[in-house]
Amino acid sequence: MQQLNVIPRSRLCDELGVSRSTIKRWVETRRFPKPLKASGQEPLFDANQVKEWFANMEVKND
Known part of the structure; x- marks a missing residue:
């Protein structure tokens, strides 16, 4: 069974500064x-x- 890697919104906000x-x-x-x-x-x-989304955003901005 695949383990889900989750991040709570509060931590996501802290890490991204948003x-x-x-x-x-x-x-x-x-x-x-x-x-x-x-x-x-x-x-x-x-x-x-989330990581994939950021990777795609970087590609689009190149």
């Missing part, structure tokens, strides 16, 4: 990975999808 509203805006307008369903009160994101 606000909760920025993450929400990215989900709505920049195709940032959506939080996992049924992740509870603290939204959880798939860390691998």
Whole structure:
């Protein structure tokens, strides 16, 4: 069984230096990975999808 690598929104915000509203805006307008369903009160994101999103953003900006 594959283990899921998740990151809570609060940690994601801390690591990226952005606000909760920025993450929400990215989900709505920049195709940032959506939080996992049924992740509870603290939204959880798939860390691998987040890394892939950033890698794709770097390629587009080159």
